[in-house]
Amino acid sequence: MSRSGAELALLLLGGYRSLVDGAIAELSARGHHGVRPVHDFAMRAIAAGADNASELGRRLSVSKQAAAKTIAVLFERGYVERGPDPDDGRRKRITVTALGWEVMREGEAIFDELRQAWQHRLGAREFAEFEARLAALVGDATVRPESAGWVAHELDEG
Amino acid sequence: MSRSGAELALLLLGGYRSLVDGAIAELSARGHHGVRPVHDFAMRAIAAGADNASELGRRLSVSKQAAAKTIAVLFERGYVERGPDPDDGRRKRITVTALGWEVMREGEAIFDELRQAWQHRLGAREFAEFEARLAALVGDATVRPESAGWVAHELDEG
DNA sequence: AGACATGGACAACCATGTTGTCTATCGTCG
């Protein structure tokens, strides 16, 4: 086989970008503009209990200041709301709004549709083998929330 | 299969990161610290004829100013040299140094070793199928030099 | 010769991260 290791890496990156760019384009077409993977990561972490800046920073492995900036963006877009924490006067509790949940739901559905399309292109059995081998190679625990920061860049436009 | 489309995307990203982080770590172990994918992209483009800032910017789909900054980094590290262009007084011609070529050669070898390791983990036939299917899904033309900018971020440390 | 295009340098700005500092509040311990 003449393919080099570097080409393999680029194929994997290309696959990721293809899915993410497709999802972002489709989200945009459905009225949600400028959504980036980090927004989804952050909203899910907030919904899962990281409902203040410091905790969100820890979950996403970024500084609390960076998390606060992300929250500010989500707030501007109407994806989250801020309120006082009844139990702790220092904290400001973050909650995901209905709009935020909608974006997460739509994004999930779009990714599933893209996966379906891939499945059709390859055939069910071949695709299942492909996915199983990919999982075997990468391992399910490899991509952790730390990647949220990384995937934040340059995914807005094709 | 219960895997979601988003998980598929994360697996692809995880695979890419796994290879790239491995390559960067191994390059570091061999004495080349802080190499990032964009350095390799840029050096290859320079070697392939994009030997001035404006042309490099065009090849990498970034502004000539951004290309000039990248060249400045490569120059600081001793990977490229700058000289006047005998045919055009405006241009400053960039050439890859012996050190730059060494980094490219080592990087290539390391990626090939990582691919070999994957091949062993899966078995030759299964890996060939996997790679062929990945290529079929992604398409060989998907990842173009435009991605150089994107892969520039946050790959220094695991 | 003169008009226009191009290469490169410089400055200002943007986005997203970092560290450091400060204040308010919490929790614990004497």
Place this chain on the structure above:
DNA sequence: CGACGATAGACAACATGGTTGTCCATGTCT
């Protein structure tokens, strides 16, 4: 109860790697 250390969040300064805009020197074309 009160004091002290730890934590939450705001604010400022900075790093990195992009962008645009402007400028001058040089090349190219008519």
